[in-house]
Amino acid sequence: MATGIKDKVAILGMGCSKFGERWDAGAEELMVEAYLEAMSDAGIEPKQLDAAWFSTAIEDVHVGKSGLPLSMALRLPNIAVTRVENFCASGSEAFRGAVYAVASGACDIALALGVEKLKDTGYGGLPASGVGTLSPQWQATGSAPGNFAQLASAYRAKHNVKAEDLKKAIAHVSVKSHANGAKNPKAHLQKAVTEEQVINAPMIAEPLGLFDCCGVSDGSACAIVTTPEIARSMGKTNLITVKALQLALSSGSETGHNSWDGSYFHTTRIAAKKAYKEAGIDNPREQVSMFEVHDCFSITEMVTMEDLFISPEGGAIKDVMDGFYDADGKVPCQIDGGLKCFGHPIGASGLRMLYEMYLQLQGRAEQRQLGQPSMGMTHNLGGAPHQNVAAVCIIGAE
Amino acid sequence: MVGITSFGGYIPRLRLLRKSIVDAHSWADPSLRGKAKFERSMCNWDEDSVTMGVEAARDCIAPISLKSPDAIYFASTSMPFVDRQNAGIIVEALSLGQDIASLDIGSSQRAGTSALMQALAAVKGGSYQNALVVASDHRKTRPSSTQELAFGDGAAAVTIGTEHVILEYLGGHSTTVDFVDHFKGEGQQFDYNWEERWIRDEGYKKIIPPTIAQALAKTNLPAEAINHFVLPATIGRAAETAAKAAGISSEILCDNLAQTCGDTGVAHPLIMLLNRMEEDVRAGQLIMVASFGQGCDVLIFRVTEHLAKMSKPNGIRGSLANRQEESNYNRFLAFNRLIDKEYGMRAERDNKTALTTLYRRRDMILGLVGGKCRQCGSPQFPRQDVCVNPDCAAPHTQDPYSFVNENAKIQSWSADYLTYTMDPPSHYGMIVFDKGGRFMTDFTDVAVGEIDVGTAVRMVFRIKGFDERRGFVRYFWKAVPIR
Numbered sequence: 001m002a003t004g005i006k007d008k009v010a011i012l013g014m015g016c017s018k019f020g021e022r023w024d025a026g027a028e029e030l031m032v033e034a035y036l037e038a039m040s041d042a043g044i045e046p047k048q049l050d051a052a053w054f055s056t057a058i059e060d061v062h063v064g065k066s067g068l069p070l071s072m073a074l075r076l077p078n079i080a081v082t083r084v085e086n087f088c089a090s091g092s093e094a095f096r097g098a099v100y101a102v103a104s105g106a107c108d109i110a111l112a113l114g115v116e117k118l119k120d121t122g123y124g125g126l127p128a129s130g131v132g133t134l135s136p137q138w139q140a141t142g143s144a145p146g147n148f149a150q151l152a153s154a155y156r157a158k159h160n161v162k163a164e165d166l167k168k169a170i171a172h173v174s175v176k177s178h179a180n181g182a183k184n185p186k187a188h189l190q191k192a193v194t195e196e197q198v199i200n201a202p203m204i205a206e207p208l209g210l211f212d213c214c215g216v217s218d219g220s221a222c223a224i225v226t227t228p229e230i231a232r233s234m235g236k237t238n239l240i241t242v243k244a245l246q247l248a249l250s251s252g253s254e255t256g257h258n259s260w261d262g263s264y265f266h267t268t269r270i271a272a273k274k275a276y277k278e279a280g281i282d283n284p285r286e287q288v289s290m291f292e293v294h295d296c297f298s299i300t301e302m303v304t305m306e307d308l309f310i311s312p313e314g315g316a317i318k319d320v321m322d323g324f325y326d327a328d329g330k331v332p333c334q335i336d337g338g339l340k341c342f343g344h345p346i347g348a349s350g351l352r353m354l355y356e357m358y359l360q361l362q363g364r365a366e367q368r369q370l371g372q373p374s375m376g377m378t379h380n381l382g383g384a385p386h387q388n389v390a391a392v393c394i395i396g397a398e
Numbered sequence: 399m400v401g402i403t404s405f406g407g408y409i410p411r412l413r414l415l416r417k418s419i420v421d422a423h424s425w426a427d428p429s430l431r432g433k434a435k436f437e438r439s440m441c442n443w444d445e446d447s448v449t450m451g452v453e454a455a456r457d458c459i460a461p462i463s464l465k466s467p468d469a470i471y472f473a474s475t476s477m478p479f480v481d482r483q484n485a486g487i488i489v490e491a492l493s494l495g496q497d498i499a500s501l502d503i504g505s506s507q508r509a510g511t512s513a514l515m516q517a518l519a520a521v522k523g524g525s526y527q528n529a530l531v532v533a534s535d536h537r538k539t540r541p542s543s544t545q546e547l548a549f550g551d552g553a554a555a556v557t558i559g560t561e562h563v564i565l566e567y568l569g570g571h572s573t574t575v576d577f578v579d580h581f582k583g584e585g586q587q588f589d590y591n592w593e594e595r596w597i598r599d600e601g602y603k604k605i606i607p608p609t610i611a612q613a614l615a616k617t618n619l620p621a622e623a624i625n626h627f628v629l630p631a632t633i634g635r636a637a638e639t640a641a642k643a644a645g646i647s648s649e650i651l652c653d654n655l656a657q658t659c660g661d662t663g664v665a666h667p668l669i670m671l672l673n674r675m676e677e678d679v680r681a682g683q684l685i686m687v688a689s690f691g692q693g694c695d696v697l698i699f700r701v702t703e704h705l706a707k708m709s710k711p712n713g714i715r716g717s718l719a720n721r722q723e724e725s726n727y728n729r730f731l732a733f734n735r736l737i738d739k740e741y742g743m744r745a746e747r748d749n750k751t752a753l754t755t756l757y758r759r760r761d762m763i764l765g766l767v768g769g770k771c772r773q774c775g776s777p778q779f780p781r782q783d784v785c786v787n788p789d790c791a792a793p794h795t796q797d798p799y800s801f802v803n804e805n806a807k808i809q810s811w812s813a814d815y816l817t818y819t820m821d822p823p824s825h826y827g828m829i830v831f832d833k834g835g836r837f838m839t840d841f842t843d844v845a846v847g848e849i850d851v852g853t854a855v856r857m858v859f860r861i862k863g864f865d866e867r868r869g870f871v872r873y874f875w876k877a878v879p880i881r
Contacts, residue, residue, distance in 0.1 A: 123743040125816055133752035137763050137862065138780070138874050140826035140838045146814030150827055154810040157851035205814040206823070206846075255828075256778050256786035258836055262810040262828050385810075386828060386838055 004278040007398060008103040010231040010239045012224045013042025016355040019219035019342045020188040027062040027117035028073040030220035034348075035074050035113060038222040042109075043234065049224075050107035051080040053097035055090035055114035057346035057382075058129045062117035070113060087382025088296065089247070090114060091221065091350025092391035096245050098225050108230055114352075115220035116345030126216055126344075145205035145213050147384035148297040152207050154262030155303060159314040167207055169317040170298035171198035174211045174340055176326050177295060181337025183367045188217040188343040212298040217343020221351035223358075228398060240361050243279035243375065243394040246271040255386040267390035268307035268379065275377070276309075279394045285310050288394070289373030290331065290360060292353035294381040295338040304379055305333065308392075327368070335360065335368055350380035350391060357395055400522040401563035401699060402556045404708070406458025407672045408450050408534075409552040409659055409717035411843050413437040416547055418727040423542035430542070438660030439550035440724060441536050443733040443820035444842055444861040447474040448484055449873065450553035451534035452491045452859040454665075456802075457711045458530070458555040459492065467530040467557060469499040469520060473513035473664045475582075476536045477504060478871045487873065488532060490764035491859050493800060499526065507691030509533070510554070510664035514687075515695060517558045518567045529558040535663030540588040541736055548632040550660025554668035554714070564705040565675070565685065568619070570697035571612035577601050577692060594633045602636040606694045607644035610686070613696035621645040624698070625683040626674050628652045630666040631690070646686075658718050673714040681706060720881060722843070733820060744818040749865040751872055761798065766857060766875045768835060769796030777801070777835035799835075801857060805880065806831040808853045813846055829855055829877050842876040854880045 015037025017030045025033070039046070054070035056063060063069035067081030086093040091114035098110035121127045126144055156166055175195050181187040193211060201209035228239055248271035254260040272284075281287045293308070295301035302320055305311045310331060311319040319325065325333035334340065336356035339349060357376030359365040375396035382389040420434035441450070451472060472485035479487075485500040503513045510533030517529035534553030539546040579597040580589045606629070614621060627650045631637040638648040652674045654661070662669055667689040679685065681703040688696045724730065731737045761767040762780050769781030774790035777799050785792045811827030818824075825841035827849075841849060842860055849855075855877035862874040 121743070125744075128744070128747050133755040134759060136749070137751065137756060137759075137872055140840045141817055141819065141824060141863070142812075142826050142838070143814055143817035143824075145816055146812045146824065146826065149812035149814070150810035153812065153827070153851050202815075203813075204816050205812045208812075251788055251791075252782075252786050253788045255838060256836065257776060257788065258830055258834060259788070 005099060005103055005245050006243050006278055006280065007228065007241045009099045009225050009242045010228045010398070011358055011395065012044070012109065012226045012231055012236065013038045013040070014223050014355045014358045015041060016186055016221040016352055017219050018186050019217045019345065019352070021119050022218035023119065025218065027069065027115050030117060030218060031070060031073045031113060031115045034220040034222040038224050042224040044109065044224065047077055048109050049076065049079055049111050050109055051098070051101055052076060052111040052113065053094040054081055054083045055085065055094035055112070055347040056083070056116055057085050057087060057090045058116065058118065058127055060130070061121050061127050063115070086389045088294065088344065088346050089350060089380045089382035089389040089391040090347045091352065092378070092380040092393060093247070093350070095223055095351060095354060095393065096247065096391070098223065099242055099245060102225050102227055109224060109226045111222065111224050112351060113220065113222040114347035114350065116347045117218045118216050118345055119218050124216060143205065144384070145208050145297060148300050149205040149208045150262060151303050151385050152299045155299070158261055158263040161317065163207060165317065167199060168195070169320045170212055170302055171195045172320050173295070173298040173301050174198050177334045177338045177340035180327055180335050180368065181341025184337045184341065187337040187341040188215050189337070189341040208297055208299065214296050214339035215341070215343035217345050219342065219345040219348045219352065221348045221355050223351055223354060238362060239398040240358055240395055241398045243396050244275035244392070246275040246278065246392050248390045250383070250387045252387065262385065264303055265307045265381065265385060265388065265390060267388055268304060268381065268392070271390045271392045272308045275392045275394055281394070284308065285331065288331065288375050288377050290335055290357070290370060290376050291333040291379065292336065292338065292356055292376070293333060293379040295334055295340050296344060296381070300381070301333070301338070308377070308379060332370055335365070335370060350378065353378035353380060354393060354395065361395065361397055399563050399566050400518060400558065400560055401567040402565040403559040403562050404458050404564070405554070405556045405672050405675065405713070406454050406456065406711040407552070407554045407669055407714040407717055408453040408457060409439045409714060410441045410445055410450065411720050411722045412440040412442055412724045413721050414440040414724045414727070414730050418725045419542070419547055422727045427542060433547050436657040437723070438547070439552055439662070440730055441551045441733065442843060444876070445536065445551070446478050446861060446871070447476045447534040447536045447553070448478055448487050449859050449861060450536065450551065451532040451555065452488050454534065454553035454555040455488060455492055455530060455532050457713065458557060466494055467498060467528045469517065469526040469529040470494070471501050471503055471513040471517050471529065471531045473503045473509040473531070473533040474535050475504050475507065475509060475664055476538070477502060487764065490760050491873070493761065493765040493767060493802070507664060508689040508693070508695045511667050511687060511689040511695035511697060512572070514556065514668070515570060515572065515697060521558045521560065527559065531556050531558060533665040533668050535665050537663050538587055538734060541731065545589060545591070548656070548661055550662050552659060552662035552665050552669055554665050554672050556668065562704050563702055564708060565699040566702055568698045568700055569613065569617040570695065571609050571616060572693065572695045573605065573609045574693040575605050577605060598633050598636040598639055602631060602633070602640040602690060603643050606640040606688060606690060609694040609696045610644040610646070610688065613698055617698050619684065619698065623684055624650065624686045626650055626652055626679060626685040628667055628670045628674065628685065628687040629689070630654055630661055630670060632661045669714055675705065676710065676713045676715050679705065722845070741818060741820070747818070748867070749863050749872065750868065751865060751870050763874055766801045767798045768801055770799035771795050772797060777831065777833060779835055779837045801831060801835060802875070804831045804833055804857070806855050806877065808849055808851055808855060809836070810851065811841070811849055825849065840876045841878065843878045849879060856880050
């Protein structure tokens with residue numbers, strides 16, 4: 001009988017590069033930036049690493065395939081490196097690999113690092129990635145904003161929401177994240193914006209305007225994990241441990257079977273339920289201190305807060321407008337600025353979310369520091385509403 | 399009795415105002431100003447002679463339940479493939495099965511009537527029982543040319559058989575004369591045209607009448623017996639001149655649709671015929687169809703009592719009524735690749751098509767055939783080995799199930815300005831079929847603000863994308879609002 005991951009693994013150290021249009025750095029330099037911070041935070045030597053998990057998603061526009069780009073950039077001492085890719089949830093996937101390796105007892109210390117260098121393509125927005133041989137012959141020719149914008153139309157129809165009311169609510173989602181990002185020196189976008197700016201921005205994919213979309217950035221983030229026992233033996237105190245780690249993938253029912261109404265993430269709900277159970281949480285709205293969710297688009301964040309069972313179904317607009325998720329609200333969301341302000345270097349994002357939760361739980365988030373959070377949850381989603389990979393992770397004080 | 403047993407037509411929804419062409423070019427050629435009247439049909443960026451042909455054939459096959467055709471003739475001078483049988487794409491799109499003979503016919507503006515004559519002869523001779531003839535053209539014209547103004551895009555389809563004949567074929571005649579009024583050499587984009595007055599006086603006036611005389615002689619009919627005369631011509635008074643020389647009153651000349659559609663090339667004789675049959679004919683009347691192009695084809699039909707009894711297709715009149723005015727000439731130029739427009743780096747994506755995959759899944763991609771689970775009854779697209787219903791998930795339980803004629807409603811949508819399309823914004827969304835099944839699809843022929851959740855849609859066969867580097871065209875199905 002599986003006993004779950006709760007408290008079996010502790011975070012020994014984390015690092016995160018400056019995110020942004022890093023014209024000065026390639027993926028290799030970004031990796032080193034995140035890695036050195038994490039190693040310094042953990043206080044270990046490279047030879048203490050037993051294995052590594054490396055996440056990139058659109059590798060063909062920067063480092064290419066395999067685990068070698070990590071191994072060679074960091075000059076790792078011939079240890080096992082597994083390259084993982086699971087769309088935009090890749091960073092969480094790398095973390096999961098390292099955590100499971102430690103939990104199994106196969107490794108004492110494992111590293112997870114994600115990176116994406118997206119600004120070597122010559123244009124804005126996400127680069128196209130490989131789609132195989134069948135799908136381009138029939139699947140709708142969409143972009144990420146267009147796919148996620150679908151949520152807005154279905155959500156409006158299901159909950160009988162006026163277009164302008166939804167637009168205003170999702171604008172507040174972005175305004176809140178920009179206000180948070182303005183306080184984060186590692187964020188790509190560090191400027192506050194007004195609701196008017198968001199609402200009047202150029203349309204990208206109806207109804208999502210420019211400020212409803214996260215940026216496209218370069219960046220890397222890294223985590224080093226071990227067992228709580230080893231961490232304590234190394235003199236670490238105030239341990240942050242993994243409480244839950246869940247991944248749910250679409251079976252194709254959303255895109256192929258008429259049981260889904262298009263207004264929510266089926267997978268997120270499943271992963272969240274399992275994660276709460278694994279972490280022993282029965283009232284997440286009260287028990288989880290803060291969230292970093294996959295706000296690739298403002299509508300995604302808003303809908304996700306229902307799918308994580310924080311806002312009631314159809315109730316996220318009210319919570320958003322009431323400031324429930326603002327920095328001074330009851331459950332702050334995207335306290336680091338989120339994907340909205342960090343941008344979304346695919347392979348790194350899941351780890352970047354954990355980095356902020358880790359800092360907050362340790363009281364090291366400086367001007368962004370919340371009171372005394374005890375439990376933080378990340379949500380990292382890859383794909384599109386109709387077919388996706390949902391990863392959730394809960395970490396907290398031991 | 400041999401003849402036409404059903405008919406269908408298709409004219410693209412877009413109608414380019416001729417004024418928009420003239421406004422762009424009259425600075426250089428003031429004589430164009432007099433031609434700034436009415437409109438011409440215009441393919442959307444994702445339409446070509448094959449897609450229009452498929453829609454015409456669907457319109458033709460839909461109203462009455464026919465035996466599946468055992469032969470198809472596809473006539474066009476603008477086929478997307480020089481070497482890949484274009485009729486074969488239509489066969490797959492219509493899911494006609496592989497036991498069907500097929501032939502592409504082109505190289506002359508009378509290819510449509512020639513295809514029709516070949517099919518009539520083959521059915522009469524007993525080689526085939528039920529032949530499908532599709533004529534379609536989407537001709538590329540040089541900007542500011544007479545042809546750009548006069549031409550239109552469109553397709554027509556008829557079936558030929560011996561039962562339930564609506565137009566009995568009485569006989570006809572063909573002549574072949576190497577009269578080069580225009581030509582298009584290998585590798586050329588555009589026609590090269592000779593003087594119109596010469597074409598009218600030496601061509602129409604001297605080549606058509608003797609062909610008509612032969613056809614009348616073969617059928618033992620006097621010219622006066624003809625009630626309706628179809629003769630496409632873009633040159634002023636050419637049809638009237640030819641009719642008069644043949645002893646036929648210009649009063650019975652059928653509308654050449656110059657005001658509403660323009661000349662649709664090889665499809666035009668059939669389109670004019672269909673347009674007349676949809677409203678203005680009675681049982682017993684005689685219709686003569688002629689077309690001109692390095693000679694002449696003349697066919698004579700008698701309307702039977704079955705015409706009035708058959709359920710009418712959408713046809714030419716239905717197509718013409720489904721009209722979206724286009725006043726932006728630049729859009730016409732872009733859609734027809736007559737300007738080298740900047741589409742951004744996103745357009746650089748390599749669209750190489752895996753032909754093995756296309757062949758393996760051809761019923762799915764070209765025929766929109768999905769599956770229906772024998773165990774739980776769920777229709778689904780695509781058809782896979784394991785049922786998509788999460789409560790079923792049975793392996794190997796799916797029978798082929800066509801979504802072609804199933805209507806659906808939009809569940810979610812967006813108008814996307816980021817993704818590359820030749821006609822931004824790209825509209826796509828999830829559609830849910832009324833009888834079950836769904837998938838995320840591209841929408842076409844829609845304007846911004848025209849669709850919403852709940853909008854009813856139907857499926858149409860369109861170009862999915864181009865592989866510019868290798869000259870390949872991908873086809874798939876898209877949704878259009880039911881109007």
